[in-house]
Amino acid sequence: MRRALYDWDEGAYLTQEEGRVIDELEAMLRPPALPMAPYPAKSILLASGEVMVVREATVDEVDTLLKIVQPLTWLDRDYYDIVSARVFAELLAWKKYRVRNEYCLVGVIEGVLAGIVNGRMFDQGHGVSYHTLTLKRGLRVGAHLFAAKMEHHIEYLGQDEVWIVAESPIGHRRWMIEYPLDKKFEVQHELGGAPSWVLSRETYFKAKPRLVSGTRPVPAELLARSRPILKPDLSAMLVQIEDTLEARL
Amino acid sequence: MARTVEAAKCKACGKLSYPTHFYCAACHGRKFEPVAIEGEGTLLTWTRAYALPLDYVDLFITLGIVEMDMGVRATGRLDIAEPQSGTRVRASLGTVREIGGKEVTGLVFTAV
Amino acid sequence: MREVAIIGAGSTQFGRAQWSLLKMMCEASHDAIADAGIGDRPVDAVVVANMGAARNNRTAGLASALVDRLNLFPAAAETVENGPASGATAVKAGFMAVASGVHDLVLVCGGERMREVNNFEATEFVSYLSHRYAEYPYGVTLPALAGMFARLYMDRYGVTPAHLAMVAIKNHANGVLNPKAHLRVGLTMEGLLTGPDAAMNNPFVAEPLRFFDCCPVSDGASAVLLAPATMAKQFKKTPVRIAGIGQATDLHAVHERPDPTELPAVRLAAEKAFKMAGLKPKDIDVAELHDAFTILEIAESEEVGFFPKGEGHKALERGETQIGGKLPINPSGGLKARGHPVGNTGVSQIVELVLQLRNEAGDYQVPGKPKHGFAVNFGGFGNNVVATVLARGV
Numbered sequence: 001m002r003r004a005l006y007d008w009d010e011g012a013y014l015t016q017e018e019g020r021v022i023d024e025l026e027a028m029l030r031p032p033a034l035p036m037a038p039y040p041a042k043s044i045l046l047a048s049g050e051v052m053v054v055r056e057a058t059v060d061e062v063d064t065l066l067k068i069v070q071p072l073t074w075l076d077r078d079y080y081d082i083v084s085a086r087v088f089a090e091l092l093a094w095k096k097y098r099v100r101n102e103y104c105l106v107g108v109i110e111g112v113l114a115g116i117v118n119g120r121m122f123d124q125g126h127g128v129s130y131h132t133l134t135l136k137r138g139l140r141v142g143a144h145l146f147a148a149k150m151e152h153h154i155e156y157l158g159q160d161e162v163w164i165v166a167e168s169p170i171g172h173r174r175w176m177i178e179y180p181l182d183k184k185f186e187v188q189h190e191l192g193g194a195p196s197w198v199l200s201r202e203t204y205f206k207a208k209p210r211l212v213s214g215t216r217p218v219p220a221e222l223l224a225r226s227r228p229i230l231k232p233d234l235s236a237m238l239v240q241i242e243d244t245l246e247a248r249l
Numbered sequence: 250m251a252r253t254v255e256a257a258k259c260k261a262c263g264k265l266s267y268p269t270h271f272y273c274a275a276c277h278g279r280k281f282e283p284v285a286i287e288g289e290g291t292l293l294t295w296t297r298a299y300a301l302p303l304d305y306v307d308l309f310i311t312l313g314i315v316e317m318d319m320g321v322r323a324t325g326r327l328d329i330a331e332p333q334s335g336t337r338v339r340a341s342l343g344t345v346r347e348i349g350g351k352e353v354t355g356l357v358f359t360a361v
Numbered sequence: 362m363r364e365v366a367i368i369g370a371g372s373t374q375f376g377r378a379q380w381s382l383l384k385m386m387c388e389a390s391h392d393a394i395a396d397a398g399i400g401d402r403p404v405d406a407v408v409v410a411n412m413g414a415a416r417n418n419r420t421a422g423l424a425s426a427l428v429d430r431l432n433l434f435p436a437a438a439e440t441v442e443n444g445p446a447s448g449a450t451a452v453k454a455g456f457m458a459v460a461s462g463v464h465d466l467v468l469v470c471g472g473e474r475m476r477e478v479n480n481f482e483a484t485e486f487v488s489y490l491s492h493r494y495a496e497y498p499y500g501v502t503l504p505a506l507a508g509m510f511a512r513l514y515m516d517r518y519g520v521t522p523a524h525l526a527m528v529a530i531k532n533h534a535n536g537v538l539n540p541k542a543h544l545r546v547g548l549t550m551e552g553l554l555t556g557p558d559a560a561m562n563n564p565f566v567a568e569p570l571r572f573f574d575c576c577p578v579s580d581g582a583s584a585v586l587l588a589p590a591t592m593a594k595q596f597k598k599t600p601v602r603i604a605g606i607g608q609a610t611d612l613h614a615v616h617e618r619p620d621p622t623e624l625p626a627v628r629l630a631a632e633k634a635f636k637m638a639g640l641k642p643k644d645i646d647v648a649e650l651h652d653a654f655t656i657l658e659i660a661e662s663e664e665v666g667f668f669p670k671g672e673g674h675k676a677l678e679r680g681e682t683q684i685g686g687k688l689p690i691n692p693s694g695g696l697k698a699r700g701h702p703v704g705n706t707g708v709s710q711i712v713e714l715v716l717q718l719r720n721e722a723g724d725y726q727v728p729g730k731p732k733h734g735f736a737v738n739f740g741g742f743g744n745n746v747v748a749t750v751l752a753r754g755v
Contacts (some may be wrong), residue, residue: 047562047573049549138546140562140572147561170479177308213558239379249383249430268495268614294621296508298567301500302485309565310500314509314616322616324496334516345499353498 031100034121039105039152041223042214046139050109053218053226054148057104057116062095064229065106068113069133075238079167080133086167086191087131090118102130105152107145111230115141117149119162127153127162128190132171135232146175147212154204163196165189172197179207253342254356256321257281267321289339289361290317295332304347315340315358325356337361364590365459366600366755369397370715371584375700376543378474378580382411382418385582386472387430393468393584398597404586405464406437410451410471411704412444413486417478427470437464444490445653446740447471448583448707449747453606455587465589471705472582483578487703490741492614504575506615506742507654508567513622514656515569518671522569526553527677528655529573532691535684536698538725543579543700574655579700583709590755601715604640604733605750607633613744624664627737630748631665634735638750642666645750646731647717648688649710651739652695658682661737662690665748689727692717707738711749718753 005019006012014022041055057065069091072084094102101121107114114136119129129149134142153162164181166172175181176197185195218226256267261278267286272279295313311327315338326345329338343357371392373385380388386409394404409424420426424438443450448471455469475483488502496506514520529548536542549556553563553573563571593600609629612618618625635641642665650665652658659673667688668676676682682690693699693713696706714734716722734751 044558045552045556045562046558047548047552048546049552138544144558144561170481173481177306180308211561213561215557239377242379242384247380247384249381249387266617268492268617293616294509294513296505296512296567296569297565298500298502298505298508299564300480300484300502300504300566302488302502303481304485305500312499312501312505312509314621324499324501324614324616326499334512348498355498 030097034101034124036101036103036121037156037158039103039156040216041218041226042148042216043218043222044107044144044214046141048139051222052107052109052114052141052144053222054105054107054145054214055218055223055226057106057229059095061229062091065091065104065113065116068135068229068231069116071234071238072133075240077241079171082167083131083133087116087118087133090130103152105145105148106229107141108226108229109136110225111228112232113229114232115145117145119149119153121157121159122163125160127157127159129153129162129164130191135234135237137237144213148214150199150204151212154199154201160201162199163187163189164199165191165194165196178211179203253285253287254323254354255283256286256319258284265320267323284319286317286319286321286323286356287340288317288319289337290315290358292327292332292334292336292338292358293322294334295327313338313358323356325358328357328359362460363462364755365456365587365603366590366593367585367603367711367715367751368399368588368593368596368598368600369393369395369586370712371396372541372709372712373582374541375579375581375702375709377476382414382420382472382474382582383426383430385474385580386427386470386584389472389582389584390427390431390468390470393470393586396598397586397588399466399586402466404433404436404466404468406455406458406467407433408451408455408458408467408469409438409440410447410469410708411440411473412442412447413473413475413703416486417482418474423472433468442704443745444740445651445701445703446707446738446745446747447704448709449711449736449738449749450608450707450740452585452603452708452711452749453608453747456603456606459587459589465592467587468584469587469708470582470584471702471708473702473704474580475578475702476580480578495614495616502567503742504567504570504654507575507656508570510615510621510742511570511654511656512568514660517622518674520656520659520674522554522571523550524659524674524677525570525574525655526550528652528658529553529697531677531683532652532695532697535692535725536694538723539694539699540723542694542698543577543581544694544698548573570654570656576653576696576701579702581700581702581705581709583705583712585708585711585715593755599719599753600755601718602752602755603749604752605634605636605638606747607631607637608745608747609633611744613741615742622660624660624743624746626743626746627661627664627739627748630746631737634748634750635666638752640733640750645688645733645735646729647692647714647727648690648735649693649695649713650690650737651706651710652691652697653701653739655697657739658690658695661739665735665737684725684727692722692725692727694725707736707747710736710738711751714751718751
């Protein structure tokens with residue numbers, strides 16, 4: 001017997017009919033989902049000797065990720081504010097079933113979050129790359145995770161191309177040159193409608209030996225230590241450019 | 250592709266230099282005549298440079314230092330997929346950079 | 362010529378500045394002046410070291426601006442721009458001012474805020490050091506010159522990529538011990554070269570040089586206060602004497618040098634400095650060498666006379682240049698880990714040596730009470746070099 005729904009605004013239980021209408025609306029607001037293959041975790045031996053596990057995050061981990069990301073939404077440099085704010089929104093929307101076919105990959109070092117990448121499937125053949133948020137700098141974590149994201153779209157989700165833009169023109173230029181990316185300016189990227197760049201399947205496989213790294217499978221104990229996600233020490237990053245009277249020299 | 254890339258030959262003592270200096274290093278002369286840097290030479294060293302300034306959209310460019318048979322050394326772009334120090338190369342001219350929207354002509358070396 | 366002492370030293374954090382260029386320089390200058398404890402005595406002259414303020418920070422006449430901010434007017438002031446050798450060149454200018462008797466108290470302050478522009482712009486700006494007609498039009502950057510130099514050097518002397526990685530690993534380990542260093546993450550040979558993901562951790566920047574063979578783009582400021590040695594005895598700390606300083610230049614275009622693996626400007630500058638100091642390379646207890654690229658630490662250690670030509674990498678292998686070794690090189694982390702605010706570096710090398718000779722370097726202190734320190738500040742691609750010998754006490 002289904003439990004009756006409670007309307008928190010009115011403070012009363014809903015009738016069966018009202019409950020049915022809510023369920024229909026909810027179903028309408030929830031986008032239909034395509035089947036998505038999982039991303040098999042891999043481990044990367046970083047320059048420091050630390051081992052980063054790159055694995056798919058699960059929806060129950062979103063709250064932890066939101067708490068880690070939120071302070072960065074006030075950091076007005078290197079595009080951290082806008083990227084963090086958008087990642088926050090994307091992960092929250094994923095949790096609340098308001099984005100179709102979203103995935104999120106995390107890079108963790110002994111569980112401590114080093115970076116987040118995310119995106120979604122637009123349809124079976126086309127993927128949309130959302131963001132790359134690096135928390136541990138200086139070890140090419142962002143480059144590793146962006147490549148993992150492309151690996152997921154092309155090899156595991158089986159797509160033909162990925163639409164890409166970046167908030168940072170300099171960051172974007174690096175990938176544009178490095179893969180390289182093709183222009184597909186007739187496609188507006190859903191992050192603000194900017195003309196999209198594209199990574200095609202063909203370019204991905206040509207670039208793969210050079211740009212995609214990692215070892216599979218991840219040994220069971222290492223994978224076990226990649227959960228739960230732990231908060232990194234962001235104090236060094238959260239240093240704002242001073243704009244006090246004493247600083248205006 | 251109007252210009253050649255030129256070494257300077259001292260009118261007084263005949264010494265070749267590239268790049269040009271104000272005085273001839275050998276005799277302190279100040280008058281020079283241009284000598285085209287052309288022909289063949291030996292590749293002394295090379296690199297593939299990846300971190301490039303904004304003028305470039307290439308992933309990398311290949312650069313090298315060549316000991317030219319005509320008597321000077323020169324730095325130039327290499328149009329060689331797998332360069333090797335010690336191999337023979339030939340000089341030609343090509344667009345090597347865009348500066349302020351203008352194409353710049355310079356030495357491009359190919360394998361012999 | 363009077364003896365010249367360093368009576369105060371100060372430095373900001375290196376890395377990504379939260380402060381403006383002038384504020385960083387004020388902080389470093391304040392620390393150096395406070396460190397000296399000169400009380401009410403006026404500073405007679407200010408020499409500033411900087412390479413990019415006009416282009417990157419929209420500031421010309423940087424020394425005049427610094428004098429204003431520190432309320433040091435009407436002191437004499439000048440800005441020294443000598444590429445990456447600006448720092449030690451400014452120290453040399455300050456040294457000459459005091460040694461000649463023209464000035465007594467001279468503040469030498471270096472500063473650079475590279476990260477006000479993006480990495481591509483920074484690369485472009487530094488590439489202006491190359492020869493305008495023979496190198497620059499080809500897209501030659503400083504890493505590209507270093508890459509071609511490294512290939513020749515490695516082919517001739519048997520230096521391997523592993524040796525280059527050893528320099529990076531050593532300097533990064535030292536950086537971890539230096540609270541002011543830009544990069545404070547340890548590196549491993551597996552992560553850099555031998556492990557499964559090394560190619561992507563450590564991609565080529567200018568073959569054969571890789572990402573971790575090149576120093577970072579850093580912001581930072583440092584300062585030293587110079588005084589005649591006779592005056593130095595009145596102040597708080599053990600003075601450190603500038604025992605010798607030498608400078609030399611070389612051909613501009615790397616390809617025009619008779620042997621591009623040789624660095625005659627380094628050798629000559631070092632010879633002059635040692636001659637003035639009346640010391641020899643074997644007298645040196647600690648050195649800060651200009652490792653903008655890992656290969657340069659090895660090459661410079663040979664040119665200055667610490668090791669025979671072609672043997673520097675072997676000494677590195679034997680651990681002789683570690684903090685606890687026979688001749689510690691770059692105990693502060695060097696340019697590689699401490700960072701390279703271009704115009705400032707020469708000054709920060711002197712600050713690091715002063716700390717070492719005073720036994721104030723904390724976790725990265727070289728043991729054994731070092732008495733003589735040595736620095737090489739390398740401008741352009743080795744065509745303008747300043748070497749300095751420091752000695753504890755006056």
